[in-house]
Amino acid sequence: xxxxxxxxxxxxxxxxxxxxxxxFCNNTERxxxxxxxxxxxxxxLDEKIGQLVQIDYGTxxxxxxxxxxxxxxxxxxxxxxxxxxxxxxxxxxVEESRLGIPLIIGQDVIHGFRTIFPxxxxxxxxxxxxxxxxxxxxxxxxxxxxxxxxxxxxxxxIARDARWGRIAEGSGEDPYLGSILASAKVRGFQSNNLSKNxxxxxxxxxxxxxxxAEGGRDYNTVxxxxxxxxxxxxxxxxxxxxxxxxxIMSAFNEINGVPASANPYTLKSILRDNWxxxxxxxxxxxxxxxxxxxGFAKNMKKAAMKAFLAGVDMEMMGYTYFNHMKxxxxxxxxxxxxxxxxxxxxxxxxxxxxxxxxxxxxxxxxEQKEILKKEFVKQARQSARESIVLLKNEGVLPISDKDLPxxxxxxxxxxxxxxxxxxxxxxxxxxxxxxxxxxxxxxxxRNILYHKGCEIIGGNKKGFxxxxxxxxxxxxILLVLGEASWMSGEAGSRxxxxxxxxxxxxxxxxxxxxxxxxxxxxxxGRPLAIKWxxxxxxxxxxxxxxxxxxxxxxxxxxxxxxxxxxxLTVTFPQATGQEPIYYNxxxxxxxxxxxxxxxxxxxxxxxxxxxYPFGYGLSYSKFDYHDxxxxxxxxxINDTLHIKFKITNKSNIAGKEIxxxxxxxxxxxxxxxxxxxxxxxxIMISPKETxxxxxxxxxxxxxxxxxxxxxxxxxxxxxxxVGPNSAEGLEGEFIVK
Numbered sequence: 054x055x056x057x058x059x060x061x062x063x064x065x066x067x068x069x070x071x072x073x074x075x076x077f078c079n080n081t082e083r084x085x086x087x088x089x090x091x092x093x094x095x096x097x098l099d100e101k102i103g104q105l106v107q108i109d110y111g112t113x114x115x116x117x118x119x120x121x122x123x124x125x126x127x128x129x130x131x132x133x134x135x136x137x138x139x140x141x142x143x144x145x146x147v148e149e150s151r152l153g154i155p156l157i158i159g160q161d162v163i164h165g166f167r168t169i170f171p172x173x174x175x176x177x178x179x180x181x182x183x184x185x186x187x188x189x190x191x192x193x194x195x196x197x198x199x200x201x202x203x204x205x206x207x208x209x210x211i212a213r214d215a216r217w218g219r220i221a222e223g224s225g226e227d228p229y230l231g232s233i234l235a236s237a238k239v240r241g242f243q244s245n246n247l248s249k250n251x252x253x254x255x256x257x258x259x260x261x262x263x264x265x266a267e268g269g270r271d272y273n274t275v276x277x278x279x280x281x282x283x284x285x286x287x288x289x290x291x292x293x294x295x296x297x298x299x300x301i302m303s304a305f306n307e308i309n310g311v312p313a314s315a316n317p318y319t320l321k322s323i324l325r326d327n328w329x330x331x332x333x334x335x336x337x338x339x340x341x342x343x344x345x346x347x348g349f350a351k352n353m354k355k356a357a358m359k360a361f362l363a364g365v366d367m368e369m370m371g372y373t374y375f376n377h378m379k380x381x382x383x384x385x386x387x388x389x390x391x392x393x394x395x396x397x398x399x400x401x402x403x404x405x406x407x408x409x410x411x412x413x414x415x416x417x418x419x420e421q422k423e424i425l426k427k428e429f430v431k432q433a434r435q436s437a438r439e440s441i442v443l444l445k446n447e448g449v450l451p452i453s454d455k456d457l458p459x460x461x462x463x464x465x466x467x468x469x470x471x472x473x474x475x476x477x478x479x480x481x482x483x484x485x486x487x488x489x490x491x492x493x494x495x496x497x498x499r500n501i502l503y504h505k506g507c508e509i510i511g512g513n514k515k516g517f518x519x520x521x522x523x524x525x526x527x528x529x530i531l532l533v534l535g536e537a538s539w540m541s542g543e544a545g546s547r548x549x550x551x552x553x554x555x556x557x558x559x560x561x562x563x564x565x566x567x568x569x570x571x572x573x574x575x576x577x578g579r580p581l582a583i584k585w586x587x588x589x590x591x592x593x594x595x596x597x598x599x600x601x602x603x604x605x606x607x608x609x610x611x612x613x614x615x616x617x618x619x620x621l622t623v624t625f626p627q628a629t630g631q632e633p634i635y636y637n638x639x640x641x642x643x644x645x646x647x648x649x650x651x652x653x654x655x656x657x658x659x660x661x662x663x664x665y666p667f668g669y670g671l672s673y674s675k676f677d678y679h680d681x682x683x684x685x686x687x688x689x690i691n692d693t694l695h696i697k698f699k700i701t702n703k704s705n706i707a708g709k710e711i712x713x714x715x716x717x718x719x720x721x722x723x724x725x726x727x728x729x730x731x732x733x734x735x736i737m738i739s740p741k742e743t744x745x746x747x748x749x750x751x752x753x754x755x756x757x758x759x760x761x762x763x764x765x766x767x768x769x770x771x772x773x774x775v776g777p778n779s780a781e782g783l784e785g786e787f788i789v790k
Contacts, residue, residue, distance in 0.1 A: 088409070089400045092152070093393055097125075100152065101389075102378045104128035104396045105361075107159070107335060107369045110138065118142060122156065123149045126375070128399060129203075129335075129367065131159035136415050139200025147412050155412035157403055162204035162242075162253065162478055163222060164188070165600060166195035168429040169473050169480035171440040172541075172578055173208065175597030177224035178619040178670070179439035180711045180735055182237035188436055189241025191429050193253045198423035199479075200415035202406055203254040205302060207238035209289035210259055214633035215623065216269025218545025221475055221578035221598070223264065225622025226635040226667060228285050229730045232292035239296040247299075248407035250414045251423075257293040259304035259337055261319050262286045266306055269632060271546045275306045280723065282308070283758045291328060299332035299402045303365055305340050312347050314340040315356075320364030333366040333398035342371035353377055358386055366395035425484065430602065437599040437606035442619040443671040444593040449570040451613025451673065452529060456570070458500040460527030461489055462520045462563065463534050464509045464556065465576040471509070471535075474578055474598030475542025484601045488533055488574065491604030495612060502527055509537045510554040517559060521566045530571045531611075532560055532590070538598060541578025550629045551582045564589050574607060580625045587664055595619075613673065618709035618735070620670035620778065627664045630656070636667035636779040637726040668730075668778035674708030676738065677701045678776055681783040688752050689790050690766050696748040698775050698783060702738040711735045714748045715779060716755060719770045723759055728779055731755075748775070752789055 093101070107129035110118055115138070121127045122145045133139050139158050147153045164170045170188040177185075189207070196204065211231055212220040224234040235257060242255040262282060266273035277286070290301070303320065304313035313319060314336045324330045341360040342353060350356035357373035358381055368374040381387040403409065443450070452459070465471055467489040469482040493501050506520035507513070524530050534556045539545065551557060564571060571590040575581065578598055586593060594617075596607050609615035624634050641654040645661045655661055682697040700710060714732040718725040732748040756766035768789050776782015 085401065085404055089397055089404060092154070092400060093396055096152065096396070098379060098382060098389060098392070100125040100154075101392050101396045102374060104154070104399050105367050105374045105378065105392070107131065107367050109338070109370055110134070112370070119145050122146050125150045125152065125154070127156070128154070129157045129159060131369075133158060133200070136199045136417065136420050139415060140413060143200070143412050154400075155403060155408040157202050157254070157399075157406070157408065158200055159203040159205060160196060160201045160478065161206065161476055162192050162196045162201065163206050163208065163476035164192070164474065165433070165478060165480060166192050166199070166201075167424045167479045167481075167484070168192075168195060168433055169477050169484070169600035170433050171437050171599045172221050172474035172597060173223055174221050174225060174578065174623065175440040175599060176436060177230065177234055177622040178442050178597070179436065180230065180620055180622070180733055181439060182233050184436045184439055185234050185237040186241040187432055189238045190244065191432060193242045193244070194251045194423050195429070197251050197253055197414045198419035200413070201253055202408065202414055203256065203300065204242055205256045205258060206242070207235055207255065207257055207293070208259065209235040209257045209293060210264035211286050211289065212264040212623070213635040214266075214269035215550050215580040215626065216547055216629070216632050217264065217266055218271060218475075218541045218547070218579070219264070219543055220623065221541040221545070226624065227622065227637065227730050228288040230622060230733070231289040235289040235293040236296040239293050239298045243297055243299075247405050248410070250407065250411055252406075254300055254402060254406060255293065255298045256300040256302050256335065257290055257298050258302035259313070260290055260301050260324070260334075261304060261313060262308055263304040263306050263313070269546055271544055272305045275308050277308065279762055280758045280760070283762060287323065294328055294330050299405065301330065301332065301334050303334055303336050303340060305337050305343065307347060307349075312340075312344055312349050314365055315344055315349060315359040315363045317363045325364065331398065333395065333402060334364055335367040336360060336365045336369050336371070338369050339371045341365060341368045341373045354380065357381060361387060361391075361395070366398055433600055434602035434606055437602050438609055438615045440597060440599060440619050441606065441610050441617050442595040442621055443610070443617040444595050444665055444669075445587060445590070446671055447591045449529070449572060449591040450611065452611050456529040457496060458502055458527050459492065459496065460524045460530045461492060461501055461503045461533065462506045462524060462530065462559070463532050464505055464507055465535050466503060466531070466533035467505070468576070471538045471576060472598055472603035473600060474538050475545065477538070477600075480601065486602065486604040488604045488607050491608040492531075495608045506559045507555040509535075509556070510540075512554060514555055514558065517562050520559065521562060524563050524567045524569065527569060530563060530567065530569050531574060532563065532571060533574045533576065534560065535576035535581070536578055538578070545578070548629075550579060550632070557585060560586065560590070572611070580623050582626055582629050582664075584627045584664055616673045616706060616708045618670070618672055618711065620668050620711045621665055622667065624663050624667050625665035627659055627662070631659070631663070634663060637729055639724050640727050666778050666780040668711075668713050669780070670711070670778070672708045672710070673704070674702050674706045674710075674738070675704040676708070676710045676777065677703050678783050681775060681785055683773070683785045683787055687788045687790055690752050692752050694750040694752060694787055696750065696773065696775060696785075697745065699743050699745055700736075700738060701743040702740055705740045707737065707739050709735055709737050710777065712746055713776060713778065713782075714750070715774045716750075717772045718755065718757070718767070719772060721757065721767050721769065723757060725757060728774065730779070746775075755789065
């Protein structure tokens with residue numbers, strides 16, 4: 054309470070000295086505006102510019118950070134590391150700077166703070182916004198307890214190319230599902246009352262089309278039609294903003310020749326004018342300075358000018374605003390009133406966070422109380438269970454006692470750090486239970502034979518013979534294969550997305566020298582090209598990188614203690630050369646037909662199709678779709694289509710099914726995708742039970758952007774499908790008049 058009074062008194066004294074009315078404690082919009090207006094009126098130009106500056110604490114000394122904060126030359130810091138740093142620097146801001154304006158402290162809280170959940174790509178395979186929201190809520194509770202106010206998440210980039218490492222951070226290739234999960238994440242981080250001290254501000258990123266980098270190469274050029282931009286890449290951002298996200302991060306990439314962090318079309322025309330976004334935009338790390346390398350600005354001063362005038366309010370690192378903004382104002386290139394607008398947006402976020410009332414979110418008591426709580430760890434396990442995708446099962450799963458002992462082979466079986474995934478914040482390997490540990494706990498040491506076999510990448514084949522030896526002693530073989538955590542995420546692009554190192558050769562040698570059932574368990578941050586495994590092993594479990602409860606969760610699935618229900622949110626290719634590949638592609642004028650390879654849109658050296666389609670995932674239950682009804686068959690633009698059908702669980706095992714609805718506009722003024730996801734539902738179905746499912750689809754959701762970027766619904770024939778994935782299901786049609 055003393056600190057709250059101190060912040061109030063420091064600002065009040067400055068305001069009273071200018072005889073400006075201040076409604077400090079009025080949390081209405083009117084009170085907010087009066088407070089911010091009053092505060093801006095007493096700020097110097099240097100203090101205003103300071104609010105536009107964000108610095109990485111890890112790049113400067115603590116003494117320098119204190120100096121900058123005390124002088125009001127920085128409005129935000131990130132990567133402070135520990136609670137003590139957050140408290141010390143916030144105390145400097147509110148007690149030692151002239152106006153006592155609190156810092157907003159940021160951190161990349163992507164899939165957990167200390168309790169690490171599945172990477173976002175894995176989490177999306179649960180197709181469950183409640184899980185995404187709960188995980189984000191827990192991350193916010195932990196992060197705020199440690200002094201963090203702001204996360205640079207969720208990443209809502211649509212990603213269609215598995216070579217791109219940051220595919221791990223998003224929700225896959227579909228804009229409809231991606232939009233739903235983006236909203237869920239924002240709800241989780243910000244909750245329904247942002248002023249509570251257990252919430253953090255969300256920052257959807259990377260605005261925009263960062264996931265469309267050419268060749269899947271991080272930071273690369275993006276050349277994209279405006280129709281594709283509006284239909285595929287923008288919707289998750291709009292969804293997040295409608296949910297209340299108060300900040301947006303501009304991207305590294307250029308869009309059709311104009312860098313995203315200095316792009317007036319995306320930052321002003323779309324974000325401000327069309328969407329009415331009233332939060333603030335922060336650049337990605339050093340992105341403003343990198344306008345020079347892009348060839349878009351000749352020096353730091355020009356970079357600062359172009360980024361700011363395009364709509365970037367706060368610069369993350371780069372120091373172009375820090376070094377040149379005052380000069381730009383003094384020479385008249387930028388007006389101080391324009392600075393005021395950006396400062397207003399930033400102060401508004403700080404106000405809504407409650408930082409002017411309680412600048413110290415975290416404390417030692419909360420840090421000890423809120424980190425790794427039992428219910429948080431329980432949620433980590435449950436979300437991981439829902440995220441695993443069973444890709445293949447030739448009757449070898451679940452494992453029973455007759456399948457013991459198990460040979461556990463592979464470089465990721467006993468790994469802990471790699472199970473955390475990229476961007477694991479303050480997750481620690483010692484918090485992780487490895488797959489090997491969990492198997493030993495479940496089946497006892499005597500039933501587990503283990504050898505690493507080879508390294509994840511590099512190394513040699515010296516361990517092959519020992520691996521083969523234990524494989525021959527076992528009844529069932531588990532191959533735990535995949536990627537190191539650093540191989541995906543930022544700067545984790547790969548030209549070849551098969552198994553790295555000698556892992557594939559290890560698998561082939563095990564297969565050649567044994568005739569035992571082989572179960573492959575994948576640990577990875579992206580879809581992999583695993584055609585040989587698909588053709589030659591008996592089961593494949595896609596476990597991704599699941600966080601601290603990875604090991605027990607995998608064992609839950611292997612043992613049958615939990616029935617897998619995850620479905621892919623990204624397409625698995627047969628070969629790397631198919632990338633980028635995605636289900637909602639266009640048909641082209643020469644679509645592949647039958648076995649024909651030439652003079653059609655395919656490859657002469659690859660069978661037609663993908664390895665595993667979007668929406669695909671197996672269960673220990675067996676589901677049958679039947680009795681499709683569609684009405685009315687003919688509709689106008691303002692009508693709603695009703696789709697009813699039944700699903701029967703023909704097995705003796707209760708299971709969850711994620712049923713999906715797709716449509717296709719057969720003929721339009723702009724070519725349309727072969728399928729578009731429009732609805733999905735996740736349901737538990739008891740053994741032998743038949744459930745009735747109904748989807749309602751307003752025809753207004755069946756439109757598209759025309760060449761003038763107008764959203765239109767055109768009359769004509771539509772097809773629809775309901776089924777377990779994007780490649781199969783019941784088919785029907787309807788007509789829009």
